[in-house]
Amino acid sequence: MRNLINLKVAERIATVTLNRPPVNAFNAEMFASFHAILDDLGSRGDWSVLHIRSALEVFCGGADLAEISTRFSAPDKMEAAAKTTRPFQELFQRIADLPQVSLAEIGGAAMGGGYELALGCDLRIAANEAKLGLPEVGLGLLPGGGGTQRLTWIAGPAVAARIILCGDRVDGKSARELGMVQWAVPRAELEAEAGKLALRVASLHPLALAACKVCLRSARDPERNGFAAETEWTGRLLGTQETQRRVADFLAGKR
Secondary structure, three states: OHHHEEEEEEOOEEEEEEOOOOOOOEOHHHHHHHHHHHHHHHOOOOOOEEEEEEOOOOOEOOEOHHHHHOOOOOOOHHHHHHHHHHHHHHHHHHHHOOOOEEEEEEOOOEEOHHHHHHHOOOEEEEEOOOEEEOHHHHHOOOOOOOHHHHHHHHHOHHHHHHHHHOOOEEEHHHHHHHOOOOEEEOHHHHHHHHHHHHHHHHOOOHHHHHHHHHHHHHOOOOOOOHHHHHHHHHHHHHOOHHHHHHHHHHHOOOO
């Protein structure tokens, strides 16, 4: 099962490589494998960046449609819907909720659930040549792995409407211009640029990164006071030796 997704931890970066030919489609075995890796990482303290990439030409093709098609005849359509959407929603929410920073390196097509996986990450870097989209409406479905919600949060309702309602597919460069990813580079440079980005984030104070993630989530939750969260977490950080060391180094001209 682990061979579908490989894990390597080095320099505080946990690199997760999808490897289920031909398109890294998610089925029950893929979900189980990904959760097992996250379980493993949850017991370790030697990483602060989750770097998700693909061993294949595509990033991820999303759902295994052959598996989904078996649910058309289910007598309880709501139960079938839950079996279809919840594994995606739960995995991607688990990634989003990590205190560590997550990075999606999109070297090829990221369609449907594949792009929803990237949307569950904090950071997204794509090859200019990659294709991204949420084309489910063309199949009479909808992006049920969190796509309608996260793309609206990340790129705004106008972009979400274009991509979802029209089933638009855009390249990485256009996705960057639309706010669907934060960076886009030529495919030949993607691996190196993603690696440099992961190393840069991994060099930062893990607790400060976790604190920033809490405050960023508060910004879109009307029931939470983001300003209070900033104050609370600043207090926590001021008490850490790591923050004190970094500030002292800065004042001494070492940063």
